[in-house]
Amino acid sequence: MDISIIIPLLNEHESLPELTSWISKVMNTHKFSYEVIFIDDGSTDNSWEIIQQLSKENGNLKGIRFLRNYGKSQALHAGFAKAEGDVVITMDADLQDSPDEIPELYNMITKGNFDLVSGWKKKRYDSVVAKNLPSKLFNAAARKTSGVKLNDFNCGLKAYKNVVIKNIEVSGEMHRYIPVLAKNAGFSNIGEKVVQHQARKYGESKFGMNRFINGFLDLITIWFLSKFGKRPMHLFGLLGTIMFMIGLLSAGYIGAMKLWKLYNNYETILITENPWFYISLTTMIIGTQLFLAGFLGEIILRTKNNEERYKIQEVI
Known part of the structure; x- marks a missing residue:
């Protein structure tokens, strides 16, 4: 199979027929063998009923329905697990991503030998202040x-080699950083393509300003995981040891000064x-706690089990 198109969605029933028709037209024009995988992330409208109907009309359409809303990262994870195409395309369901971009993205992966190509919405139709x-x-x-030198990490329109999506773990809210996850996994040939951004035709955006706050926090998380995710002791153990030694040396200095003053009959307290005694004591306690945090992190890393992060209600 040439292409797998993964489309996470939440309450996008109005756009689904038009998007499906547009994708089918592009795929048939370029004679691609393909599959479209819709992941219904807990929609409360009739999105799933429309997906079921569309799949009956077009055998290339598949669907996964979550029991409730788990988030875009979990939806992509489920889609990646199911995708069979040589090239995997991700895009949003709101018609702001153009399926006309797919053939060139496909060629950049297959002929340009990129591991991953990320879209860049250079000209946007969003609010300047809000987005x-x-x-x-x-x-x-x-x-x-x-x-990773990309201009638009948030763009949902991306293309991957199948081997890339099978070797990265998208969890939490890390969908923004899939290129970083790919780089950390060893896929360093990452490209970028300017893509057309279209104004939203139906409904309202599901993302608010809080996504940028969460994005910055996730950025810190992924930096830590890329540096110390496999060996937390390297960070916490080092910081703990340094703080403990500072506290110990400070306490030793205070004790030595006390003995020196007693020996020379100086008035002392x-x-x-x-x-400074309590500062030294606190520093040693914090240092010990950091060291233990690193030690416990190593133990957890070696004994953890993979948890089920979402529950699927129905598959077609």
Whole structure:
């Protein structure tokens, strides 16, 4: 199979028939063998009924229905597990991503030998204050922190080699950082393509300003995981040891000064009345806790079991 198209969605019943027709037209024009996998992420409208009807009319359409809303990352994870195409395309269901971009994305993967190609919505039709400016700041921070030089991490329109999506773990809210996850997994040939962005035709955006706050927090998480995810002791153990030694040396210095003053008959105070004694003691306690955190992290990493992150209600 040439292409798998994965489309997560939440309450997009109005756009689904038009999107399906558009994809079918593009696929048939270019004679691609393909599958479209809709992942209904807990829709409360009749999106699933429409997916069922469309799948009866077009055998290339498949669907996964979540029991409730789990988030875009979990939807992509389920789609990646089911995808069989040589090239995997992800796109949104709101008609803001154009299926006309798919053939060129496919060629960039198959002929350009990219592992992953990310779309760049260079010209956007979103609110400047609500989305454009926060998105620019977010992307700048992501480039600086991750080392992946993309202009638009948030673009849902991306193309992957099948081997890439089978070797990355998309969890939490990490769908924004799939290129970073791919790079960390060893797929460094990452490209970018300017894609057409269209104004939303139906419904309202499901994402608010909080997605950028969550995005920055996830950025910190993925930086930590890429650096210390396999060996948390390297960070916590090091910090704990440094803090413990600072506290120990400080306490030793206070004790030595106390003995020196006693030996030379200087008037002195009790060690416990010296505020630096408590600073040293606190530093040693924090250092010990950090060291234990690293130790426990190593134990958890080696004994954890893979948890089920979402529940599927129905598959077609």
